[in-house]
Amino acid sequence: MYKLKNLMTAALFAALGSMATADSWTLNADASRIAFGSVKKDTVGEVHSFEGLSGTVGADGAAEIEIDLSSVETLIDIRNERMVEHVFKNAPKAMLNAQIDMAEVSALAVGASTVVDATGNVELAGNVLELDAELFVLRVSESQVLVSTNDMIMLSIADMGLTAGIDKLMELAKLPSITRVSPVTLRLVFDMDEKKAEAAPAAATTEVALAGDPTAGKKVFRKCKACHSLKEGKNGAGPSLHGIMGAAVAQADGFRYSKAMADSGVTWTAETLAGYLADPKGYMPGNKMAFRGLRKGADIENVIAYLAEES
Ligand code: HEC
Structure with a gap:
């Protein structure tokens, strides 16, 4: 578990690093x-x-x-x-x-x-x-x-x-x-230029996702529920998050995404999700998710584990 936590931290820092670099x-x-x-x-x-x-x-x-x-x-x-x-x-x-x-x-x-x-x-x-x-x-x-x-x-x-x-x-x-x-x-x-939010290798993704606790993550997900459902095809203020792990961005049928999100080219892995959920606006300028992000690293880790399990 210790090693997995380190991986998670590394992923978070990688995400933060990509936020800090300016656009080209x-x-x-x-x-x-x-x-x-x-x-x-x-x-x-x-x-x-x-x-x-x-x-x-x-x-x-x-x-x-x-x-x-x-x-x-x-x-x-x-x-x-x-x-x-x-x-x-x-x-x-x-x-x-x-x-x-x-x-x-x-x-x-x-x-x-x-x-x-x-x-x-x-x-x-x-x-x-x-x-x-x-x-x-x-x-x-x-x-x-x-x-x-x-x-x-x-x-x-x-x-x-x-x-x-x-x-x-x-x-x-x-x-x-x-x-x-x-x-x-x-x-x-x-x-x-498209942000270089490249997908982490599949094995690393699973390891990082497993670092969190899905049961605790289910509680964190309450914050998301106002806008997101995990049911396929069920969009609210936000798109359905059914099958979100490993999916390309903006795939929910019938949801009108912002251009910023639709054109971002992101694939949702533990790494890109960690970057996005820590600071939605900073990670993807112009996306319209009205959520200021999760402060605690553990919350992010846990909600990702929950999403991975539900997907
Ligand atoms: C106030 C409503 C709201 C809340 C709360 C919210 N979201 Fe969102 N979310 C949105 C909207 C709206 C979008 C689409 C943004 C766009 O098109 O720019 C979105 C997009 C997303 C996407 C990208 C989906 C895709 O199809 O590519 C993910 C992943 C996501 N949210 C996860 C979360 C998680 C996890 C939480 C809770 C920790 C959360 N959101 C909380 C409204 C919300």
Whole structure:
């Protein structure tokens, strides 16, 4: 029994550890867009964009966006080719690096927005240009954030080291002038990476579950009963917990789960249950279980043993 208790403690600490780490995010390429403008002959304004974007924001707030330069779309094929060859010098990609205050972003409630100062740089064909920009950040949902330019970013062609390339375009297209400052707008949508609440190996799960006392756990379960039944298909304020041990999250028929829970990718093992029941909100931000969690380790251990026995 002593060894089993230690296992339980280890599982709890593992769960707490995963709660403490901040979230990381991945760019949603379909929903994102980077556009830039140009004016030729003083009078003809045009908008161009990049289709090929990818990127991440780490838990430390370091954002890295990769722009596939060959994906430039100016709506004229020959112009796309000339831009790639003469302006981008066939460089495969440009990198946008920025530092974002993740504490501020994480603290945003769903639907709330803020404007943050971001500093960073853009790296293109061996040239690195420092940038400051105001970014508008909107928390779309628990697991999605939209970041856009608050105004426009004005990029100097000379500072970017692209003067010769633009001269060449003018020559090829026989134009008297092309913009030497280009307004740039960004719309970047990031999806939160799934929490790494991996299933504990099956053997360990059973051992940990057995560490608790199911009879004592039945009493603890009274706190859950207001919302949960163990009968199959019987949902209340919370979903039926029938067969919950070892089950994938959000499997109860006919229960409307929050998106946060439905998309969490969790499998319910002694380990993930311990993490969730100790702090439902912290473990799975945005889930709608209105229960503040079990304080005592023994209660958690026991209720898990009870759930394991009933499942
Ligand atoms: C006030 C009501 C309420 C109480 C009390 C409550 N829960 Fe929940 N529980 C919910 C709701 C609502 C959800 C679904 C949350 C969502 O969709 O975001 C949920 C979800 C769960 C899930 C995930 C189910 C699944 O299908 O993936 C587990 C496990 C769970 N609760 C266990 C417990 C345990 C164990 C207790 C008691 C210690 C408890 N809950 C107390 C309302 C409650």
